[in-house]
Amino acid sequence: MTLPSDPNILVSMINMKLRDGGFDSLADFCLSEGVDQTAIVTKLSEAGFEYNPENKQFR
Numbered sequence: 001m002t003l004p005s006d007p008n009i010l011v012s013m014i015n016m017k018l019r020d021g022g023f024d025s026l027a028d029f030c031l032s033e034g035v036d037q038t039a040i041v042t043k044l045s046e047a048g049f050e051y052n053p054e055n056k057q058f059r
Helices: 007-020 026-033 037-046
Strands: none
Touching (some): 007 037, 026 037
């Protein structure tokens, strides 16, 4: 999967996939889609977003 480079679009896409895609966690999403979880968390953290595992979303 190719991820958007814009962090605002990326966070929107990932939150939508986590909400609507039936994934149990961010790790499950990353494994299923073949993307690097650390890279996503780092990129979104640098843009001011933090992952909340209880809600399965970035805010």
